[in-house]
Amino acid sequence: MAKRKGIESSIALADSAAMCRIEAISAYPITPQTHIVEHLSEWVNDGELEAEFLPVESEHSAISAACGMSAVGARTFTATSSQGLALMHEILFLTASLRLPIVMAVANRALAGPISIWNDHSDIMAERDIGWVQIFAENGQECFDLVPLCFKVAEDKRVHLPMILNFDGFIVSHMIEPIEYWEQAQFDNYLPAYDPQIKLDIRNPSMMGAVGVPEIYYEVKMGQHQVLLDSKVVVKEALEALEKQCGRRYEVVESYRADDADVVMVLLGSLVETCMTAVDNLRAKGLKVGIVRPRLWRPFPTEEFIESLGDIPVLGVCDRSYTFGGAHHPLASEIKSVLYGSGKAPKICEYMIGIGGRDIRVEEFEQMFMQLLEVKENGKDLPIQYVGVRS
């Protein structure tokens, strides 16, 4: 069995990126992501990683420089959070459109204002439609395991798209956990050298970033949409290969004690683990509750999600960011639209939890499950529940 060591998740994530033999890093520090790029700068400074480390003056420049380095064929990594991700916004669309397989770790954090450095999902939900593959890790081990997965998917010839690895800021990023490291040989077996399908090369001139006039822009976007949808197959293959390498099984949609469940919770990120404890407590009392959650967020694993639900009659969907002025918040909106017309019509109760770092405890999940069980009995509709807000 591989060695486990007690280490901060951010450091483990950075080590994993370095062991993926990244060749280029551009970064601007922002809490709570800072430790990742700080640690990578140590790898480079100590001469242990042969990579270009480009410190820049903003996140807009960080992602722009990453695009440049990826465009000349380097395996490129960057990381950010919150305002930093928001500042990257316009370039994120370009990265996907140019099909540059950059991997970015995003320590999810609330967006200002008011200024908040604490965790929720408002940063990534605002970047839902950028055209990147997006996946969620729930703990430090998953962060470590999923970095090579991201490169494997992003650089696959059938995909050639950038990919975001989401994990909760502070709750995961700053947590010291026992993490099982892979050997370098496992990385090298899993992740072949990057073979760019497009590359700026003076011996073979080409132009990236051309104008798309109305006669051609639509076709470019259609191709981009389809390749992102089709990348799901590649993610599934890469997850299977990952299991062979490290023994841990990940899936695009994962269930926890949901097989015979009367009600399940749908949520993303590290709170899944808190919710699991609530499920265990209630199961011990004989209550049939469980969890079904999409690990892959973009492309959304529609078929797998519908299949995983089985005939469960009541769902709770937990959002961790607002869609201001919308009928539903982002995750609930996705889940409802996926189910409409699917032939399944479970009752859906929407919850808002963990906004701007507001703590949510096991007991609160237990209360939410009890509410879902009540809904199953009485069939009543609930308005959106804003858990824990003072009113």
Next chain:
Amino acid sequence: MEKHPFELTWKEIPLGFVQTDYMSCLKNHTGSWRSERPIWDESHCIKCGVCYIFCPEACIEQDEKGYFHANLDYCKGCGVCAQECWTGCISLKPEE
């Protein structure tokens, strides 16, 4: 025969919309945008080349006698040459 880019289906778009057809911009005859064309009055032209230097399309060429003309395949009729000409020998004539 190779398809014109505007005939490509979404499945045929090159990866990343990268343009590998070197000098492909020459196929785009921007002269079709023109509503006025520049005319040189050679009796006033001093062959200084200011029009050649300022042309944003770089489509002005010098003939064997040293006079300048616009390549009408690419000249958009912007009039920068006429504005910059030292002797005022370039005028713009509306296209019919």
